[in-house]
Amino acid sequence: MAEAKRSDALIIGSGIGGCIPALLLADKGFDVLVITRASEPAETNTYYAQGGIIFKGKDDSPDTLVKDIMRAGAGLSLQRSAELMAELGPSLVESLLINKYRVPFSRTSNGELELSLEGGHSLPRVIHANDSTGKAIEDTLIKEVHNHPRIQLLTNATAIDLLTLSHHSKNRLSVYEPETCVGAYVFDRTNNQVIRCIAPNTILATGGVGNIFARSTNPPGARGDGIAMAARTNARVINAEYIQFHPTTFEHKDSPPFLISEAVRGAGARLVHNNGEPFMQRYEPEWKDLAPRDIVARSIVKEMLERDVPCVYLDLRSYIHETDIKERFPNIYNHCSQYGIDITTDLVPVVPAAHYSCGGVWTDEWGCTTVNGLYAVGEVSCTGVHGANRLASTSLLEGLVWGYQAAEHIMKRAQDNRSLDHDDIPPWQDTGTEIPDPALIQQDMNVIRNIMWNYVGLVRTTRRLGRALRELRNLHTEIENFYQISKINDNLIGLRNAAEAAIIIAHAAWKNKKSMGCHYRE
Secondary structure (H helix, E strand, O other): OOOOEEOOEEEEOOOHHHHHHHHHHHHOOOOEEEEOOOOOOOOOOHHHOOOOEEOOOOOOOHHHHHHHHHHHOOOOOOHHHHHHHHHHHHHHHHHHHHHHOOOOOOEOOOOOEOEEOOOOOOOOOEEOOOOOHHHHHHHHHHHHHHHOOOEEEEOOEEEEEEEEHHHHOOOHHHHHOOOEEEEEEEEEOOOOEEEEEEOOOEEEOOOOOHHHOOOEOOOOOOOOHHHHHHHHOOOOEEOOOOEEEEEEEEOOOOOOOEEOOHHHHHOOOEEEOOOOOEOHHHOOOOOHHHOOHHHHHHHHHHHHHHHOOOOEEEEOOOOOOHHHHHHHOHHHHHHHHOOOOOOOOOOEEEEEEEEEEOOEEEOOOOOEOOOEOEEEOHHHEEOOOOOOOOOOOOHHHHHHHHHHHHHHHHHHOHHHOOOOOHHHOOOOOOOOOEOOOHHHHHHHHHHHHHHHHHHOOOOEOHHHHHHHHHHHHHHHHHHHHHHHHEOOOHHHHHHHHHHHHHHHHHHHHHHOOOOEOOEOEO
């Protein structure tokens, strides 16, 4: 029988939304357990964020940033959350990322932070580390986590389900108490055992859902684990229909989907056809190529359909100097070069892909969910900031701000934490006996991805969504039966969660008959 792991805080996920509260709590004497399903803890959505993080521009103000967030959110952003981010965010970037952890952001020749302009922003206010900002932040934070004596980092560890007293406690009278999370069952793949991770505070920082779509910019772990686990505990999930599709991912038959950062267009690049003709001015005369992402992505799809072409192109060569391209976008330059595309002389083929979930597990300004003891931070959460469409480079800032807020709330309620006896939670009972067939798992996952891409993608209709729900519900039943009779493994856990997350998103899209932001109904 596996031992139970006790901590003051269990954090599921090791991106910026997980690392920031882990470090802040550990600095205050809390014992923190951070788990990640990846073998390398830096393998997170944060790591792959290219563009940057909002700081503060020349003549900038919190009010100006709030206006930009609200405009991008298509009327659905929560003003008080936008104000919290705008007031607190830049100061936390300065005090934590710049001064305390010393993230190596790009600087000008005179040593000042280099500010970029991105889509939807009224002025340059985004700081970056060339075109690998997320990597610079993630590498820095993971090093701090590794070196902190009060943080235990467990890799190859897949959360199966959240533990709640009403569902799992041996004391059946707990069913009368408010829903309370006390940790998670976690599959330790290194030792091939399920362990009970018991904690009075649990933070979901599991990232997004991009990989339940056929094309995605997200890493493999972004399969909706957090939303699915939270939904099974009856935590409130909102705005799930608002899935942002990034307009520009590199299109090449041999390349995995690779993000071409919006900062490329912020630096001057234009979206064009193979003859070099720009087209965004026809859809958005004011913003052109820097219009909000939902407009740009749908415009690209319309151009592709009307001209019967497999992609459009980004033209850097005509608008950005060759030296600036290589200095500002070395990662993009190197990746495209591997596939025979020189971005200083060639047009870059691009298509849209699923990128970011604007909805998720409902939280308040402290990251608290509707389940006691359960917090959600980052893309898995819905703070209200993103509304119906996320403003560029707000995601890393949201993870920073709400990671800080969650840590502050946990510290304030530390004296209220109930004493938990791990014996109140029974060990995991593995009732499955069959070895799950990887071919069946892969096939089911491909079916989910194709349903979501074709029926719940950039453009949605009543018929498409109805079919999606019928097919997903049938598949969900099959997968749940498959899960119950099979021995546990990571791919099976992911498949179960992907099916659950897909139904949540498709149902939300079906219910919402009004087009808004990145939810577009024909």
